[in-house]
Amino acid sequence: MKIKIISVGKLKEIYLVDGINEYSKRLSKYCKLELIEVKDEKAPENLSIKDIDIIKNIEGKRILSKLQDEYIIALVIEGKQISSEELAKKMNDITSYHSSNICFIVGGSLGLSKDVLQKANYILSFSKMTFPHQLMKLILLEQIYRTFRINNNEPYHK
Secondary structure, eight states: OEEEEEEESOOOOHHHHHHHHHHHHHHTTTOEEEEEEEOOOOOOSSOOHHHHHHHHHHHHHHHHTTOOSSEEEEEEEEEEEOOHHHHHHHHHHHHHHTOSEEEEEEOBTTBOOHHHHHHOSEEEESOSSOOOHHHHHHHHHHHHHHHHHHHTTOOOOO
């Protein structure tokens, strides 16, 4: 199984890099993991809706250029909220009935373009709360790791 995570922006915070490296190492037992960072656009304060759409579209084109034949899960606040157990079942179903390649997409600070959302097979939300997109990448990796532990009936703290 291959898991790809496409995220917008370069991760700079050392504590997040350390966490991502730790979960990447843990996940190597279960899957081939590919982490792709696409360049983010500068987004000054007080952007118009039109300017926000322009930036999301530029970032969206960069994301779309990295997609291949895979099951695409986009992370956005408006997506479907599910439990860790439901995510485990979803990923098991995807690999059983759709594809052994899953791609998660984490947008930048302004979110994802309509084109990226239309390309997605599933729209997922981790919460109604807003998280920094850099932190979301770490949370996502932890949940993917938890999914493999659940699907393999292996213990993991609750």
